[in-house]
Amino acid sequence: MSQSFTLRANERGNEKILSTGPTASYVGGHPDAFVTRRSSFNFHDYQSGRPGFGKIRVFGDETFNHPGCSYSMHRHHNFIIAAFVLSGTLTHLNTLGDNDELKAGDFYAFSAGSGGLHEELNLHAEPMQAIYLWMLPNQLLAPPSFQMGHFDRVASMNRITPLLGDQAGAIPVPQDARVSRLVSDAPNTFVYRPRSPAHGVYAFVLEGEMRCDGTLLGTRDSRGVWAADEIVCQTGASETDVLFVETVLQ
Amino acid sequence: MTTDALKVWLCLGCGFSYDEAMGLPEHGIAAGTRWADIPEDWCCPDCGTPKSRFEMVEIGYAAGQPSLALAA
Numbered sequence: 001m002s003q004s005f006t007l008r009a010n011e012r013g014n015e016k017i018l019s020t021g022p023t024a025s026y027v028g029g030h031p032d033a034f035v036t037r038r039s040s041f042n043f044h045d046y047q048s049g050r051p052g053f054g055k056i057r058v059f060g061d062e063t064f065n066h067p068g069c070s071y072s073m074h075r076h077h078n079f080i081i082a083a084f085v086l087s088g089t090l091t092h093l094n095t096l097g098d099n100d101e102l103k104a105g106d107f108y109a110f111s112a113g114s115g116g117l118h119e120e121l122n123l124h125a126e127p128m129q130a131i132y133l134w135m136l137p138n139q140l141l142a143p144p145s146f147q148m149g150h151f152d153r154v155a156s157m158n159r160i161t162p163l164l165g166d167q168a169g170a171i172p173v174p175q176d177a178r179v180s181r182l183v184s185d186a187p188n189t190f191v192y193r194p195r196s197p198a199h200g201v202y203a204f205v206l207e208g209e210m211r212c213d214g215t216l217l218g219t220r221d222s223r224g225v226w227a228a229d230e231i232v233c234q235t236g237a238s239e240t241d242v243l244f245v246e247t248v249l250q
Numbered sequence: 251m252t253t254d255a256l257k258v259w260l261c262l263g264c265g266f267s268y269d270e271a272m273g274l275p276e277h278g279i280a281a282g283t284r285w286a287d288i289p290e291d292w293c294c295p296d297c298g299t300p301k302s303r304f305e306m307v308e309i310g311y312a313a314g315q316p317s318l319a320l321a322a
Contacts, residue, residue: 043262043303057262075296078265112265113312140258140267142312 002228004213007050009220012061013039019069028121029068036063040204040222053202053224054247055175058134061220064088064122073119076112080135080173082164083108083120084151084181084243086206088128093119096146105151109164109171111137113144131204131243137174147171153183153241160190160244176248183242184208184235192231192244200226201246203233208240259285260307263299267307272316 015037017023019030027035040059041052052058057079064070073093083090084107092108093099095117102108110118122128149163149171162170165178176199182190194201203212204222211234212223225231226249233242256270268274268288273281277295279288285306292301 043305074264076265077296078260078267114315136307137309139312140307140309141315 002213002225004215004223004225004228006215006217007040007222007224009038009218012220013037013042015039025072028070028072029066033064033066033069033122035069035071036065037061038220040202053245054200054249055135055177056133056202056245056247057136058132059202059204059245060132062130062132064090064120064128064130067123067125068121069128070119070121073117075115075117076110077115078137078140079112080137080175081110081112082133082135082173082179084131084133084163084179086129086131088122088126089124090128090130091121091123093121094146096144097148100148102148105153106148107151107163108146108148109173111142111145111174113137113142113174115141116144116146131206133179133245135173135175135177135247138176139174142174151181156181156183158182158184158186158188160192165246178246180244180246181242182233182235182240182244184240186235187237188235190233190235192233192246193229194226194231194246195248197227197229198248198250199246200224200249201231201244203231204243204245206241206243208238208242209236210234210240210242256282257285257306258309259304261294261297261299262303262305263294264297266294266296268304 017035019027019033038061085102090102160182163179202224205217259268273279273283
C-alpha cells in the first residue's frame with residue numbers, strides 16, 4: 001500500500017536571512033542584501049521545514065537579493081550539495097573547481113567528502129533563484145568532487161531527464177539517490193518508477209500544474225510517495241516544470 | 251562509563267564530522283571523548299554551529315580514511 005505526503009507551497013519553512021546583524025558573517029552583501037529561503041526539508045528542530053526524506057536532508061527554494069548577496073566563503077565536509085539555478089546568475093567559487101557562473105538550467109553537485117570550500121554569490125541586481133539540495137553521503141570523508149551540468153529544457157521537452165545519479169547522462173553522486181527534471185508543454189501522462197520498493201520519490205513542481213499520484217499540485221507544491229511501484233503524473237495545459245528526487249529510504 | 255561502540259556526530263550546518271574515537275586533540279578534546287562529555291557550549295570548529303545541532307550518524311568511512319572506531 002503506497003504512502004505519501006503533500007507539502008503545499010505555503011506550508012514550507014520560511015526564512016529571511018539578513019546580511020546585517022547576527023547573520024552578517026553568514027550572508028554577504030551588507031547592508032541591503034538578504035536571502036529568502038522556503039524549505040521543504042531542513043533539519044526540523046534545528047531549522048524550519050520537515051526533517052528530511054530518505055537521504056535528502058535539505059531542499060530549499062532560495063532567492064539571493066541585491067548585488068553582493070552571498071553565502072560567504074565557507075567549508076564543508078561530507079554532505080553532497082547540489083544547486084539548480086532557476087533564474088539570474090550564480091557566481092560560484094569553489095576550491096575544487098574554477099570560479100564559475102551558472103545561469104538558468106545550470107546546476108552543480110559538490111560532494112564535500114574530506115573537505116572543500118565554496119562561496120555562492122549574486123553579483124547582480126536581478127535576483128538569483130536556485131533550488132538547494134543536500135543529501136547525506138554513503139561514506140564519510142571520501143575524496144571530494146565537483147561537477148557542473150546543464151538542463152536543456154528544449155531538448156528535454158516532455159521527457160523525465162536525469163540530472164544527478166547513476167543513469168546515463170547524469171552527474172554521479174556517492175549516494176543511492178537521483179534527481180531528474182521534467183518540462184512538459186501540453187497535457188501528458190508520465191510514469192515515474194522508483195528503483196525498488198526501498199526507494200521513495202519527492203516531486204516538486206517548480207512551475208505549472210501536475211496531478212501527482214492522484215493529488216493536484218500547483219507551483220511550488222510538492223508530494224512525497226513511497227511503497228509504490230509507480231507514480232503516475234499528469235501535467236497540465238500550460239508549461240509544467242518538475243523536479244523528481246528519488247532516494248533510498250533508511 | 252558506557253561500553254557502547256564509539257560514535258560519529260555530523261554537524262548539520264556544514265557536515266564536519268566528530269569521531270569519538272579520534273577526538274579533536276588540536277582543540278583540546280582527547281581521543282575517546284564521548285559526545286556527552288563535550289561541554290554543551292562547544293561549537294563546530296569549522297562553522298560555529300552549536301553542539302545541539304549535530305546528529306549521530308552511522309556511515310562508514312571511505313577507503314584509506316583513518317578510523318579508530320570499531321565496526322558496529
